[in-house]
Amino acid sequence: MHIVLFDKAEWRIGLYPLALTRPVADLRVGILTIAEKWAKWLDASYSFLTEDYLQEKYPLGHLSGDILLVRGNCCPDNRLVDAALALRTGEALWYGEVLIASRVVAETLQHGKLPSLAGYSPIYYHHPVVMINHPEDIFLQNGEQIGQDFNRLTKGRQSAILSESNRFIGDRFFAEEGAQAECATFNSTRGPIYLGKGSEVWEGSLIRGAFALGQNSQVKMGTRIYSNVSIGPYSRVGGELNTCVIWGRSAKGHDGYLGSSVLGEGCNWGADTNNSNLKNNYKSVRLYDYSQAGYRDTGLQFCGMVMADHVRCAINTAFNTGTVVGVGASVYCTGMPPTFIPDFSWGSAEGFSAYRLEKFFETMESVYERRNLRFDDVEKRLLAAVFERTREYRRF
Structure with a gap:
């Protein structure tokens, strides 16, 4: 499996100036960065879907097959990982109105943009999620x-x-x-x-x-x-x-x-x-x-x-x-x-x-x-x- 950790401009800015020079998932909290945590939990490779000026240093890479798309400021735990792994292609995991993860096909990410999830079946997650929204x-x-x-x-x-x-x-x-x-x-x-x-x-x-x-x-x-x-x-x-x-x-x-x-x-x-x-x-x-x-x-x-x-x-x-x-x-x-x-x-x-x-x-x-x-x-x-x-x- 390959994980793509995505950013969105409207919540990236809340983590400035730390996120000015890196994707949010490249922030360190604990021993590992957020991206390294997901890779370790899922034994998977990862890349970033982020703003254009960062993408050259943090490339999306060549993708194929099914991709797990994960919100870049969410830290994994046992229940969240299980919920993300249980997603099927065309399903999206939501925490209230916040998109946490989705299973997508690689072709939807060809243009380096977050794909439209219109028509994806929503799965709602009801447990606490550790999200890094502000530097503190x-x-x-x-x-x-x-x-x-x-x-x-x-x-x-x-x-x-x-x-x-x-x-x-x-x-x-x-x-x-x-x-x-x-x-x-x-x-x-x-x-x-x-x-x-x-x-x-x-x-x-x-x-x-x-x-x-x-x-x-x-x-x-x-x-x-x-x-x-x-x-x-x-x-x-x-x-x-x-x-x-x-x-x-x-x-x-x-x-x-x-x-x-x-x-x-x-x-x-x-x-x-x-x-x-x-x-x-x-x-x-x-x-x-x-x-x-x-x-x-x-x-x-x-x-x-x-x-x-x-x-x-x-x-x-x-x-x-x-x-x-x-x-x-x-x-x-x-x-x-x-x-x-x-x-x-x-x-x-x-x-x-x-x-x-x-x-x-x-x-x-x-x-x-x-x-x-x-x-x-x-x-x-x-x-x-x-x-x-x-x-x-x-x-x-």
Whole structure:
């Protein structure tokens, strides 16, 4: 079976700026991305049906036969997977007025558009569905999703053996081949702990589950990880982390607090950078919402920050409660910047200006080269499209 995870523009925008650079199903929550979850549950390949400017990097591919079409912001569980698998061609699974899944023939997707389901037989699903509608849903659901992914990834398998210099409290621990740790404490009584292939936990780190560390990522010496934390692949973290998700290929390598937050890909936090996740008056936190071009009350008392891909900030940056930082932004001096920093902007607490795209590309060339990656034309075209789409938010 092949799965196609689809986006729709009207609900993608609620997940900006995180979804500006990727299909919604490529967002990470738990150990895996949403797309990887469906592939693991169904033992299937997958691709994306998304907006045109993203499709080159995330191709639909050559399709044939029956296809399971799945809403890209829905996380699978046992009952939802069973309901989706039970669909026959020409049937669609609905959760109220929300389309969850449908069994379609490949020819209906030939033009890269969501097919009309007029005439499809509706099947109604009456159980709860975990849907990622807003950025804060990612960190709110993260602990539960780590647990589900952990069970799926480790079932019937044995963990790699780590050094006896470590201390283990609880038995919900799993390390993939090549994972290493020395003189660290792992407490899995509150949630599982998963170390990806080739990952490292350095001396003196204190880790409480639920926690997931991606492939070839590192936890630096003396790091404190409280719970509900996911670090994607090829990342490095230090300091304090609590209830947060880092997509991957990002660096928060120094002291400083990150909590109730989501960071994208390719971000770099300067030393001693911190974010607040609780207001002084204990009132609910507002986040900038692209769909409203203004602030939305999250109803949450604890809500830190949302940082999109390719963001850099200087040492000692202090991010206020409920800060949203757009794609490619650069915060280059100390102080407390505004709670909305538009995509491709450059500046400090004293003010921001537009980041010229050619200058941004020059920086990206250096960043990719340092990581032994190639900043290719596909990536440039995608980011140029994001630059144009977000021009209206840069009111400098």
